Amino acid sequence: MTAPAARLALDGRPRDPKSRPVRSRRNRARYALVVLAFLLPSAIPLLAFTLGPMIAALWVSLNQWNLLAPMKFIGLGNYAKLLSDPQTGDVFLHTLYYVAGYLPIVYIGGLALALALNTALKGRSLLRGIYFLPVVTSWIVVALVWRWLLSPSSGVVNTVLGFFGIAGPGWWTDPNWAMPSIIIASAWKDLGFVMIILLAGLQAIPTDMYDASKMDGAGWWRRLFSITLPLLSPSTFFVLVISLINGFQVFDQVYAMTGGGPNGASEVVVEQIYDMTFRYGEAGEASALSWILFVVILAVTVIQVRGQRRWVTYG
Amino acid sequence: MADALLDLGARRARGIPKAPRSRASRARLAGFIVLHVVIIAGAVAMFFPFLWTIITSITPGATLTNAPALIPTDPSLEPYVRLFTERPFVQVVLNSLLLAAITTAVQLITSSTAAYAFSRLPFRGQGFVFAIYLATMMIPLQVLIVPLFVELKTFGLLNSYLGALLPTFASAFGIFLLRQAINQVPRDLDEAATIDGAGHFRIFFQVVLPNIRPALATLVVFSFMSSWNSFLWPLIVLRSPELQTLPIALAALQGQYISDWDVIMAGSVVSVIPMLALYIFAQKYVVQGVASSGIK
Numbered sequence: 001m002t003a004p005a006a007r008l009a010l011d012g013r014p015r016d017p018k019s020r021p022v023r024s025r026r027n028r029a030r031y032a033l034v035v036l037a038f039l040l041p042s043a044i045p046l047l048a049f050t051l052g053p054m055i056a057a058l059w060v061s062l063n064q065w066n067l068l069a070p071m072k073f074i075g076l077g078n079y080a081k082l083l084s085d086p087q088t089g090d091v092f093l094h095t096l097y098y099v100a101g102y103l104p105i106v107y108i109g110g111l112a113l114a115l116a117l118n119t120a121l122k123g124r125s126l127l128r129g130i131y132f133l134p135v136v137t138s139w140i141v142v143a144l145v146w147r148w149l150l151s152p153s154s155g156v157v158n159t160v161l162g163f164f165g166i167a168g169p170g171w172w173t174d175p176n177w178a179m180p181s182i183i184i185a186s187a188w189k190d191l192g193f194v195m196i197i198l199l200a201g202l203q204a205i206p207t208d209m210y211d212a213s214k215m216d217g218a219g220w221w222r223r224l225f226s227i228t229l230p231l232l233s234p235s236t237f238f239v240l241v242i243s244l245i246n247g248f249q250v251f252d253q254v255y256a257m258t259g260g261g262p263n264g265a266s267e268v269v270v271e272q273i274y275d276m277t278f279r280y281g282e283a284g285e286a287s288a289l290s291w292i293l294f295v296v297i298l299a300v301t302v303i304q305v306r307g308q309r310r311w312v313t314y315g
Numbered sequence: 316m317a318d319a320l321l322d323l324g325a326r327r328a329r330g331i332p333k334a335p336r337s338r339a340s341r342a343r344l345a346g347f348i349v350l351h352v353v354i355i356a357g358a359v360a361m362f363f364p365f366l367w368t369i370i371t372s373i374t375p376g377a378t379l380t381n382a383p384a385l386i387p388t389d390p391s392l393e394p395y396v397r398l399f400t401e402r403p404f405v406q407v408v409l410n411s412l413l414l415a416a417i418t419t420a421v422q423l424i425t426s427s428t429a430a431y432a433f434s435r436l437p438f439r440g441q442g443f444v445f446a447i448y449l450a451t452m453m454i455p456l457q458v459l460i461v462p463l464f465v466e467l468k469t470f471g472l473l474n475s476y477l478g479a480l481l482p483t484f485a486s487a488f489g490i491f492l493l494r495q496a497i498n499q500v501p502r503d504l505d506e507a508a509t510i511d512g513a514g515h516f517r518i519f520f521q522v523v524l525p526n527i528r529p530a531l532a533t534l535v536v537f538s539f540m541s542s543w544n545s546f547l548w549p550l551i552v553l554r555s556p557e558l559q560t561l562p563i564a565l566a567a568l569q570g571q572y573i574s575d576w577d578v579i580m581a582g583s584v585v586s587v588i589p590m591l592a593l594y595i596f597a598q599k600y601v602v603q604g605v606a607s608s609g610i611k
Contacts, residue, residue, distance in 0.1 A: 034515050042429035042448075045484035063557045065539035067464075076512040116354050129598060130358045133365060136536075136590035138544040141583040144569060145364045148576065157366065188342045188361070189380060217548070249456075252546050256566060273460070283461045291463075 017074065039059050056061075061288035074268060078288035087264075088289070091159030092296075095268045099247040101183040101192075107239060109187065110194025115228070117195065118202045132192035139189070146185035159298035175265035184265060186253055188195070194239050201235030202228070233312040241304055248297050269293050317357060363585070372580040394577035401578075402556065404564065408585065411543055412562040414476065418483045418542035419426070419535055426489035426534060429526075431519050434497040435505065445494075450489040456547060462549060475580070478552045479560075489534045496530035497523055532600035539593055543586075561586045 042241075061078055063071040082088045113131060117124050134142060148157045150171035158168030172181040205228065213223050251270040254260060260267035260275070269289065276286035371377045373390040396531035398404050432438075433445050463474075463482060500523055508518050524531070546562045553559055559567070565582050 032438075035438050038428045038515070038519075039444075042425040042485040042490060045425065045481065046448065046487070049466075049482040049484070050459065050541060051447070053459040053466060054464070056455060057459065060461055067461075099424035113354075113357070116350055118497035119350070121354065125598065126555055127354060127358050129594065130362050132594065132598075133587075134361065134589065136540050136544075136586050137593055138546075138565070140544075140546060140565045141368075141586055142364075144565065144579060144583060145368055149367070156363075188364070191361075244436070245452075248378045255546075256569075274547070277461055284567055287461050 001012070007070060008017070010220055032102055038051040057287045057290055060284055061291050063284045065284045067277070067283050068281070074284070078285045079292070081285060082288055082292065087267075088266070088292075091267050091269045091272045093248065094266060095248060097179050097245065098183060098186075098250050101180065102186050102247060103240075105183070105187040105244055106190050106194050107236075109191050110198055110220075111232075113191065113195040115197035115224075118199055121155060128192075128195070133268040135196075136188040137189070139252035140256050142185055142189050143253055144273065145255055146181070146188070150181050172258050175262050179263060182250075182253050182257055185257065186250070189253075191244075197239050198232065198235050200288070201232050205231045226250075230313050235265070237304070237308050237312045241301060244296055244300055248293065250301070320577050328575060345522070346432050349354045367546075368583050370579045371576055372584045373577075375577055377577045377580075383469065394575075395585075396583040397575075398578050398581045402564070402568070403559075404582065404585070406557060407559055407561055407564040410476075410558060411586075411588070414549075414560060415539045417476075417480055419538040422482045422486050422538045423531065423534060425485045426493050427524065427531070429485075429490045430493035431515075433494045435518075448487050449489055452491070456528075460547070460551065463548075467552065473552060474554050474558065475552075476558065479549050479558075482548065483545075486538065489538065491528060491605060492534055492537075493530055496527040527582040529600040532597045536593060536597045543590060552557060 060071070062073060064074050065071040066079065067209075076210065117128055117131070121127065150158075152158060152168065152170040152173055155171070157170075157171075161168040169177045171177050209227050210223060213227055218226065249270055250268050254266055254268050254271050255274070258266045260271045270293070273286045273289050273293070276282045280293060285295065329372075370387055372394050373392065374387045375389075375391050375393045429448070433441065434449075459482070467473050467478045467481070470478075472481070504522050504526070505518050508522050513521070529542060543561075544562060548558045550563050550566075553563070561582075565579070568579050568582055
């Protein structure tokens, strides 16, 4: 991405000796106007509503502020308070628990689905549609439905379990089962998204590679591990990066399914940021926690990008 | 599902997995059947919550403890009538449609113009600017809540549609998606148009945009979906009941009508229908759009 840019000439055109036009100052000004015309519609909202607020959040995090009274500068006080508060560790642990439970399920499930729906099944566009349906459904709806399915006394899941003589747990009403309930609903919702990304990746793999390896007598598992997975590694990488970024930002489902309860058992980082800001009026501390979360996500993403050379092969 | 089953029959009738002669082909047939059974069972399990939602929404009086029968004995649209008469749900659906339509339209403009600039208009520092654009994808919305709230409060835009809309106007995801697509449009086309005397604006409208339709359709689905389902920001900005969007109204329904699950589920069905229609309209483009984005 930076390499071509580094080769740009001063007049804003690629340095290409053959076709480089001699440009007058007036032409250059006109070219700059064209670039601005194409870039400003996106640059203005990004600067005003993403980058600007982000820098502002850093400043807010250095202050004590309840959103109403004037800010009071306290330096790193909010960060010190957060780091000494055991609840900070708890909300990060709950978030990690979510990510660790959710990621393997959606990746393995999504991969299996993509492999199956990439075969010559007919009616597969209907099947793809069904598996994709939860992706386009609002979290609020999914949470409502799953709260009901997992209702301890009369929910469908416990009724079915009871049919087999198993006493189902209290799901979202039980501190030990609240997070697994959220993970199950989340996996159900996101399976189709992972499936679509991996399906697109599978379709980009040339079929002659499979033909050649079949001739060599390689079995299905062998082809999976020696052709499919390596060639699918860029998609896998994309899914992991996106899922981890989204996983650390988990909020909607927690808010709608448990509200962080029972007894704070499923309180995650963003739920905590939300509560601090709008329930307890601690905007400074909330901004500090936001920045800690951002740095964690950035670190995780950078580690993934660095590590990708070891296992991601770009065709 | 029935479609897939029929199809299995048709496939076998056509003899596609040939009549089992050798052990290998018998194993292949077994694998074929197992695959279908597992995939279809999975689809049934996937679809079950939707089915349950639909059944509940046409069973008046269904509650958390008084679950409806799988085949409703006395189906009725009364919950839908109650949803739209007792609550301002017509307004709520219109609000959501309006916000999603504006977000989608604006994102199509901002994403395609920016993508054209990054793909076709080289300028000094382009790589750096693009890296910053991409980095905004990694900033969680939650980091921005407090300063955005203050910013919009300063401008007096709290509790207004504009306040809910402004932060959604540019999407780094959309720009990235479309840039990858534009990169794949052959440059010969631009050059031919340039020789004909076309400027960048004409090339953009007449050459590039018609060639990236699948990516544009993909962006429409993702933009519309993210706006239609967005919860946190509208919850904070849109405080008046008459401005509420669907996800917020549904969450509120849950609090107020704790026992009226039929009405809640009717609201859920209503919220899924537009997205389902959009997906059906765009589905042939979506896989293609993701595939050509270079994400592979």
